Amino acid sequence: MIKTLSTVGSTTYDAIKRDIIFGRLAPGSKLKLEPLKSRYAASVSTLRETLNRLASEGFVAAEEQRGFFVTPVSREDLIEIADLRVLLECSALKVSIENGDADWEGNLVAAHHKLHLMEKQMLSGDETNKEQWKRYDWEFHLAMIQACNSRNLLSLHATLFDKYLRYQMLVLTHRGEIAAQEHRAMFEAALARDAAKAQTILETHIRNGLSHAMAAFT
Numbered sequence: 001m002i003k004t005l006s007t008v009g010s011t012t013y014d015a016i017k018r019d020i021i022f023g024r025l026a027p028g029s030k031l032k033l034e035p036l037k038s039r040y041a042a043s044v045s046t047l048r049e050t051l052n053r054l055a056s057e058g059f060v061a062a063e064e065q066r067g068f069f070v071t072p073v074s075r076e077d078l079i080e081i082a083d084l085r086v087l088l089e090c091s092a093l094k095v096s097i098e099n100g101d102a103d104w105e106g107n108l109v110a111a112h113h114k115l116h117l118m119e120k121q122m123l124s125g126d127e128t129n130k131e132q133w134k135r136y137d138w139e140f141h142l143a144m145i146q147a148c149n150s151r152n153l154l155s156l157h158a159t160l161f162d163k164y165l166r167y168q169m170l171v172l173t174h175r176g177e178i179a180a181q182e183h184r185a186m187f188e189a190a191l192a193r194d195a196a197k198a199q200t201i202l203e204t205h206i207r208n209g210l211s212h213a214m215a216a217f218t
Contacts, residue, residue, distance in 0.1 A: 012042040013050045020059050021166045027218065031060065031068040057159050059166075075214060078167045082210040085160045089206070090199045092145035092153050097195040100147040103192060106215055109144035111136070114185045119180040129147065134165055140183065144190055144198075168209070171216035182208070 005050045016036075021026045036047050051068045054060040096104070113134040123134055145157065156187060182205040189198035 012040050012046055012191050015040055017054060017059060017162070018131075020054070021162055022169050023166075025070050027070050027073045027170070029070045031070065032072070056083060058163065073167065073170060078164075078213060079210065081160055081163045081167070082206055084180075085156075085157070086203050086206050088121055088153060088157050088160060089141070090147060090202055091149065092148040092157060093190075093199055093202055094195045095149070096145045096147040097190055097193055097198060099149060100190075100193075104143075104147040105145065108140075108143045108187065108190060109136070109197055111140040112183065115140045118190070123176060129214060130169075134169070138165070144186065144202075164209075167213050175212050178208065179205070 015024070025031070033044050035049055036042070037044065040051070042045070042162065049114065051060050052062065055062040059071055061071050063069065092159070100108075118133045118136045121129065127133075141161065142154075142158075145154070148154065179202060182201060184200055186201045189195075189201060
């Protein structure tokens with residue numbers, strides 16, 4: 001989070017970005033300032049600042065003379081995002097496993113436990129907490145790579161993860177037991193400090209998620 005943003009600006013940014021990621025603001029839709037003022041209880045200046053920031057991150061398209069639009073989606077974009085995620089996350093994972101201390105292990109254990117409980121809920125047929133499920137998914141993947149100790153890499157990865165998540169939410173993908181098993185195997189390899197195995201499982205996990213999303217993507 002950029003520290004110069006006001007509290008109102010931060011709240012507005014989080015709300016609009018969340019609505020884009022979870023599909024409440026549809027891909028390609030125009031972001032008209034007046035309706036947004038009412039929806040997010042924010043001033044025009046705050047909205048412009050927020051939309052420009054989201055444009056710089058790739059979630060919003062700013063078109064001269066036409067205004068702001070939610071960035072469209074495409075199969076090609078999804079593939080590129082997945083490829084970049086493999087490149088960055090696998091690299092960060094290797095360094096993180098090599099550097100991780102007892103605190104890193106403890107955070108990873110806690111993150112996986114929360115994700116595991118949520119995955120059990122999802123597998124039981126209760127999909128009422130999708131946002132919480134994806135938040136725990138994000139927290140687990142972040143915990144895996146947190147010890148890479150690169151702020152720039154973690155920042156780039158966070159943006160890519162959100163873009164990948166946006167596609168998952170648009171096609172409502174949930175791979176069930178297979179994804180849960182991949183998380184477990186990745187977790188166990190990381191604790192065993194087997195970086196090569198963890199990287200292989202992570203790439204498989206991302207590629208399988210991509211294939212699942214592509215099959216549902218229209």
